[in-house]
Amino acid sequence: xxxxxxxxxxxxxxxxxxxxxxxxxxxxxxxxxxxxxxxxxxxxxxxxxxxxxxxxxxxxxxxxxxxxxxxxxxxxxxxxxxxxxxxxxxxxxxxxxxxxxxxxxxxxxxxxxxxxxxxxxxxxxxxxxxxxxxxxxxxxxxxxxxxxxxxxxxxxxxxxxxxxxxxxxxxxxxxxxxxxxxxxxxxxxxxxxxxxxxxxxxxxxxxxxxxxxxxxxxxxxxxxxxxxxxxxxxxxxxxxxxxxxxxxxxxxxxxxxxxxxxxxxxxxxxxxxxxxxxxxxxxxxxxxxxxxxxxxxxxxxxxxxxxxxxxxxxxxxxxxxxxxxxxxxxxxxxxxxxxxxxxxxxxxxxxxxxxxxxxxxxxxxxxxxxxxxxxxxxxxxxxxxxxxxxxxxxxxxxxxxxxxxxxxxxxxxxxxxxxxxxxxxxxxxxxxxxxxxxxxxxxxxxxxxxxxxxxxxxxxxxxxxx
Numbered sequence: 275x276x277x278x279x280x281x282x283x284x285x286x287x288x289x290x291x292x293x294x295x296x297x298x299x300x301x302x303x304x305x306x307x308x309x310x311x312x313x314x315x316x317x318x319x320x321x322x323x324x325x326x327x328x329x330x331x332x333x334x335x336x337x338x339x340x341x342x343x344x345x346x347x348x349x350x351x352x353x354x355x356x357x358x359x360x361x362x363x364x365x366x367x368x369x370x371x372x373x374x375x376x377x378x379x380x381x382x383x384x385x386x387x388x389x390x391x392x393x394x395x396x397x398x399x400x401x402x403x404x405x406x407x408x409x410x411x412x413x414x415x416x417x418x419x420x421x422x423x424x425x426x427x428x429x430x431x432x433x434x435x436x437x438x439x440x441x442x443x444x445x446x447x448x449x450x451x452x453x454x455x456x457x458x459x460x461x462x463x464x465x466x467x468x469x470x471x472x473x474x475x476x477x478x479x480x481x482x483x484x485x486x487x488x489x490x491x492x493x494x495x496x497x498x499x500x501x502x503x504x505x506x507x508x509x510x511x512x513x514x515x516x517x518x519x520x521x522x523x524x525x526x527x528x529x530x531x532x533x534x535x536x537x538x539x540x541x542x543x544x545x546x547x548x549x550x551x552x553x554x555x556x557x558x559x560x561x562x563x564x565x566x567x568x569x570x571x572x573x574x575x576x577x578x579x580x581x582x583x584x585x586x587x588x589x590x591x592x593x594x595x596x597x598x599x600x601x602x603x604x605x606x607x608x609x610x611x612x613x614x615x616x617x618x619x620x621x622x623x624x625x626x627x628x629x630x631x632x633x634x635x636x637x638x639x640x641x642x643x644x645x646x647x648x649x650x651x652x653x654x655x656x657x658x659x660x661x662x663x664x665x666x667x668x669x670x671x672x673x674x675x676x677x678x679x680x681x682x683x684x685x686x687x688x689x690x691x692x693x694x695x696x697x698x699x700x701x702x703x704x705x706x707x708x709x710x711x712x713x714x715x716x717x718x719x720x721x722x723x724x725x726x727x728x729x730x731x732x733x734x735x736x737x738x739x740x
Contacts, residue, residue, distance in 0.1 A: 291335025339580040348420040364475035384426035394434020401426040412585035453673035457684035466666035472496030488701035489648025498545030541592035547571040598632025635720030
């Protein structure tokens with residue numbers, strides 16, 4: 275039994291244990307994942323020891339998830355209690371969602387104005403009641419919220435300490451966003467900020483709908499590509515200036531800082547964990563096995579928060595896209611190069627198709643729509659995204675230092691963002707941009723596409739587990 279197979283079996287056992295106890299899941303999903311685990315164990319001729327370890331992992335995951343899902347009771351009646359601001363999320367230009375800690379693990383959500391308190395601020399929360407049914411159960415479980423406040427008011431009595439790292443990063447995030455808005459017009463700045471740090475609070479609803487209809491939503495959701503760009507720039511400057519130990523520390527701290535700066539969504543957390551693991555393995559003089567790093571990152575995240583598996587769609591999409599790139603990206607690229615595609619074009623097309631095919635089953639089962647135009651739209655705009663992220667980041671930093679210097683990168687970024695927005699708007703206006711499907715049809719189609727693609731590239735996939 276190779277290390278890759280051991281890791282995969284442990285990960286699948288972990289997912290099985292979580293699935294058995296998470297509420298609201300259909301019975302067929304629980305049966306399917308259990309049968310998948312049994313099939314893998316039989317296919318790889320697992321010994322009694324492997325079966326025993328798998329069963330222990332299932333039991334441990336089920337017990338851990340059961341305890342994790344137990345939340346404190348929500349306050350009854352009117353609330354007037356001291357609290358501490360833990361998280362601030364800007365929903366749109368006029369509304370912010372604030373998570374307030376009332377003590378003893380009681381976290382409540384409150385919708386406040388465009389200028390909410392900052393992370394770490396202490397004050398008095400007053401609200402008419404805490405509604406336990408106002409949040410979707412998946413959000414409440416994932417964020418461990420007991421409810422949302424009705425007509426909330428939070429008065430700050432003591433600002434948070436200035437050296438609170440979460441506060442510092444939140445202020446840096448706001449300063450960067452304000453600088454980008456000074457360098458670009460509002461609409462393009464909002465899209466650019468979404469592409470760089472994943473904040474779409476300033477993007478209008480029609481634009482988001484156009485991106486969703488054309489399968490371009492991932493462009494305004496922070497992911498591993500954003501982190502890879504930041505690390506590539508830093509590595510270029512520091513690779514030859516630092517020895518192995520200090521380099522590992524600097525790159526790891528930078529990775530953690532960027533993850534927190536962008537809000538800590540599951541996709542960027544996955545990328546951050548993978549980056550740190552890969553850096554550690556490289557520091558030991560070994561070449562990291564990408565699939566193993568991906569599996570370990572998933573296990574770490576699920577141990578920290580088991581609800582990611584079924585309550586966070588971004589978690590599934592992120593891991594699905596990364597698996598597609600690892601398992602199918604290279605053989606697709608080699609095939610295109612044999613057909614005389616230029617190297618840069620083959621790489622871009624292979625990455626787009628591999629990630630799209632791997633995430634298609636998740637998208638179909640979640641949204642029941644087949645994004646027919648998505649491959650064409652992605653091929654048209656994906657080459658511009660690294661340039662947009664670089665130019666928007668440069669314009670934002672220059673606008674903080676000396677705004678006139680941001681004019682050139684800001685202008686070029688504005689032009690490229692306009693091209694991407696135009697592709698999304700034109701693509702969404704096509705009548706056949708996406709096709710509605712029934713849940714059963716969408717799930718079966720997604721499963722068939724995944725199985726057929728896996729069978730077609732089975733030789734390369736098999737090598738990953740050797």
